[in-house]
Amino acid sequence: MIKHVVSTFGMLVFCVICLSCATTLDAETVLRLPPGEGNPRNSEGDFVQLRDGRILFVYTRFTGGASDHDQASLVSRVSGDGGITWSDTDEIVLESKAGLNVMSVSLLRLADDRIAMFYLRKTSLTDCRPLVRFSDDEAQSWSEPTSIIPDSDVGYYVLNNDRVIELHDGRLVVPVALHRRPDWEKPDWRGQITAYLSDDAGRSWRRATTLQKGFDEQGRRITAQEPGAVQLDDRRLLMWVRTDAGDQFRSFSDDGGENWTPLARMNLPSPRSPASIERLAPSGDLLAVWNNHAGLPIDQRKNRTPLTMALSTDNGRTWQSIQNLADDPNGWYCYTAIQQVGDHLLLGHVAGSQAAGQHLSTTEIQRLPIAACRIAAVDEPSDVSINEALIESITKITLRENRDGRSTTWFHPRACMVPDANGQPIALMTLQEIGGSDYFGPVHWTTSDDQGATWSDFEPIESLGRDPVEGHGDLKAGVCDVTPQYHPNTGTVLALGHVVFYRGPRFAKGDQLPRYPLYAVRRKDGTWSSRKILGWNDPRGKFIYSNNCGQRVVMPNGDIMMAFTFGPESKNRMVAGVRCSFDGEELKVVEVGPALHNDIGRGLLEPSVTRFQNRFYLTIRAEDGRGYVAVSDDGLNYQRKTAWAWDDGQPIGMSTTQQHWLTHSDGLFLVYTRQDDSNTNVMRWRSPLWIARVDTDRLCLIRDSEQVVLPMVGDGVAEADEVALMGNFHVTNVSPSESWVTVGEWLPRRNATGDLLLARIRWAKPNRKAVAFDSLSDEKSQPLAPLDSTDQSP
Incomplete structure (x- = not known):
């Protein structure tokens, strides 16, 4: 995996009392490499996982002495079982053929x-520079070295182990400390911090503009050495350095590492010893490994013990699971490399002693389950037990059949509950015909007054059909992804979708003009309004801005919280929280929050929002093999996104398909598609549909709660073309005892045939999130006209 280390890491705020009360974790030591005859020191290394699953660990073996300037080579060990056992002998990776090591x-x-293998080549005390070699055969052979620092900048530089990162845009960043140049009268061991950058995959390099020294709050020069860096969600970079000021210091860059802010304290208490910070995939939780000296006076922060680990689930604002990995008071622990392998962590670090000449003598690898970190990270249990079974049963119902192609394939079925004239709930559903990929007919509507057992005839909504586009020949503007929602404050139904362009009997792939949201309102008198545009005059939405088929939240004051996917071009779309006003006729954008990003494929798509226990939750489709979740207190300012994973840390494969929330008053659920052994050849794994409960503290799915909502029909491995896709679905809370998942199947290689389905989910405990219309106040409960009206006038 690419070691992108990403964070929305503001200033780390540590509680001294909390950090000084670390417990000791029983991590397993799986490899220990002590010194031996002719080998006085084994020190820092790094991991990489090979394509065949093996783990390669490369470290430094000294043979000429134990000092940093003695003869040493790079050697390797290999594990074929996830780091449990390791090869017995060293394999030479790179010998030092000239100079020091x-x-x-x-x-x-x-x-x-x-x-890529980055390393230091020490030629002399005035020429120590990082080099890089590349392997395209899984470390069997390596290219000739490329010098990161040119001869014109020759000097003594330090690049730590496990430090180089690749940014979202492919830029490589190498953080280094400069200590001497040939023309300097003496070395500067306090250090000067900078970074070297490459925008062509490591073929050429240049130095950042900033080269800086460290100073404390009184302006006194401090030691600043051995920098590391991570990229933040807002694309800034955070660099941290070890110091002799009792804490790690930090610096920021908002231009990809070209320029950096002055170094400042980040309140990570430690001796003059390097820290390691990386992000666990797919959750995005931050893992810090360092020598925790919280509680000690600064002048006593000397020795590199204990070795401590902490986990942050909120971008570094707070830290939990503060546990010591090693706590021998006579130990010497540092230079940690971090590698995630499935649901375990490998930590390779120096494990010497305070005896003379033994500080950096021994390297060891520890292995521990990620769950050991995550479980301890949850400080407060939720109000409701996540183990409580809420789903009583799930029943599949076929509303319309068309597997044989003799009828119509109905798609995008989305329902909402509305009150009739007597305040009794009736289901209103919008849907449209599908004739091929993204080729949809006019939007229709239908109703059911018997809990979905029978439905009225499907009637077109005139304003959500196809309109000619002036000046573009036979191009027509249609509507798709429509999601209806009852608005109790005005007694109307807001049907929000977005524009799509057609030319003749097909999707106009080459003629898609800018895309934007469209809507129509079903008024209290039963009529549908004309087609309207939800305007947003922001250049970031020049190519597209849309709620897609996302879920929305109606606030008590009538405002509507939703999310936009948007971008000035097709790729790299963003997602942000949006607040709209709605008066029963006009929907207007009031405020848009900060954007979340993903640079892979088209970016972030089809966001859905729900509100649970006074927090907003956002689930997002992406094109990097994952789906994402984010949380917000106000529906606008979402914390960094987290890839969906199981509660044991295992990633969940999701192939560019939407997910939606099912919100019960006592538990939050996600409905989704995912990779499974049974559907390996189904397009985007869009069958079956699954449901699982969300652990809202840890933002993951509880594996033991997973059930199939709508099963896959057919063989998803041997005969995948015969499996109907179910990737466009909707969730409706129907009553306190029941919720629905509705979906239109389609078989893309069988003339777009498929059935119209409804999954009836029965609750074991009443769902107070389902609106009882007769309990609403008069000003918020506005019944619609009888829902058998066919008047579509604007």
């Missing part, structure tokens, strides 16, 4: 799937 390796799986 080679050491301090960083291994990085690049976006182009090559492996």
Whole structure:
């Protein structure tokens, strides 16, 4: 995996009392490499996972002495079982053929799937520079070295192990400390911090503009050494450095590492010893490993013990699971490399002692389950037990049949509950015909007054048909992805979708003009309004802005919280929270929050919002093999997105398909598609439909709660073309005892045939999220006209 280390890491705020009360974790030591005859020191290394699943660990083996300037080579060990056992002997990776030594390796799986090996080559005390070699055969052989620092900048630089990162745009960043140049009268061991950058996959390099020294709050020069860096969600970079001021210090860059802010304290208490911070995939939780000296006076922060681990689930604002990995008071722990392997972590670090000459003598690898971190990270249990079974049963109902192609394939079925004239709930559903990929007919509507057992005839909504586009020949503007929602404050139904363009009997792939949201309102008198545009005059939505088929939340004051996917071009679309006003006729954008980003494929798509226990939750389709979740207190300012994973840390494969919320008053659920052994050849794994309960504290799915909502019909491996896709669905809370998932199947290679389905979910405990219309106040409960009206006049 690419070691992108990403965070919305503001200033780390540590509670001294909390950090000083760390417990000790029983991590398993799976490899220990002590010194031996002719081998006085084994020190820092790094991991990379090979394509065949094996783990390669490369470290520095000294043979000429134990100092940083003695003869040393890069050697490797390999594990074929996830780091449980390791090969018995060293394999030479790179010998030092000139000068002092080679050491301090960083291994990085690049976006182009090559492996990059960065390391220091020490030629003299005035020439120590990082080099990089590449392998395209899984570390069997390596290219000739490329010098990251040119001869014109020659000097003594330090690049730590496990430090190089690749940014979202492919830029490589190498954080270094400069300590001497040939023309300097003496070395500057306090250090000067900078970074070297490459925008062509490591072929050429240049230095950042900033080269800076460290100073404390009184302006006194401090030691600043061994920098590391991560990229934040807002695309800034955060760099941290070890110091002799009792804390790690930090610096920011908002231009990809070209320029950096002055170094400042980040309140990560430690001796003059390096920290390691990386993000766990797919959750995005931050893992910090360092020598925790909280509670000690600054002048006593000297020794590199204990070795402590902490986990942050809120972008570094707070830290939980503060546990010591090693706490021998005579130990010496540092230079940690972090590698995630499935649901376990491998930590490779120096594990020496305070005896003379033994500080950096021994390297060891520890292995521990990620769950050991995550479980301890939850400080407060939720009000409702996540183990309580809320789903009593799930029943599949076929509303319309068309597997044989003799009828119509109905798609995008989405329902909402509305009150009739007597305040009794009736289901109103919108849907449209599908004739091919993204080729939809006019939007129709239908109703049911018997809990979905029978439905009225499907009637077109005139204003949500196809309109000619002036000046574009036979191009027509249709509407798709319509989601209806009852608005109790005005007694209307808001049917919101977005524009799509057609030319003749097909999707106009080459003629898609800018895309934007369209809507129509079903008034209290039963008539549908004309087609209207939800305007948003922001250049970031020049190519597209849309709620897609997302879920929305109606607030008590009538405002509507939703999310937009948007972008000035087709790729790299963003998602942001949106607040709209609605008066029963006009929907207007009032405020848009900060954007979340993903640079892979088209970016972030089809966002759905719900509100649970006074927090907003956002689930997002993406094109990097994952789906994402984010949380907000106000529906606008969402914290960094987290990839969906199981509660044991295992990633959930989701292939560019929407997810939707099912919100019960006592538990939050997600309905989704995912990768499974049974559907490996089904397009985008869009069958079956699953449901699982959300652990809202940890933002993950509870594996043991997963059930099939609508089963896959057919063989998803051997005969995948015969499996109907169910990737466009909707969720409706129908009553306190029942919720629905509605979906239109389609078989893309069988003339777009498929059935119209409804899954009836019965609750074991009443769902107070389902609106009882007769309990609403008069000003908020506005019944619609009888729903058998066919008047579509504007």
